[in-house]
Amino acid sequence: MPWFVKIEKGIVDKSTFDCSVPAHKAYVKDLIAKGHKARTGYWAEFGGGMLLFKADSLEQAKAIVAQDPLVQNGCVAYELHEWRIVVE
Secondary structure (H helix, E strand, O other): OOEEEEEEEEOOOHHHHHHHHHHHHHHHHHHHHOOOOOEEEEOOOOOEEEEEEEOOOHHHHHHHHHOOHHHHOOOEEEEEEEEOOOOO
């Protein structure tokens, strides 16, 4: 199962963004429970972050990202990439 990364930039004010964080955390915990090995976090300088996860295909990755509350609530602009690991 390939790895995918959603690199995101916040596009709303912090208080609006923070309203979606609990739902985003629950969503990521659900991805972990379903075997997607998801990890999420934000940049130390704030203003963005990323979600790293496994999916069967780019199509599945797009569907997974579309369900993210941060995306559904218009809190982030993002790029989605398949990440090919060179060294493990």
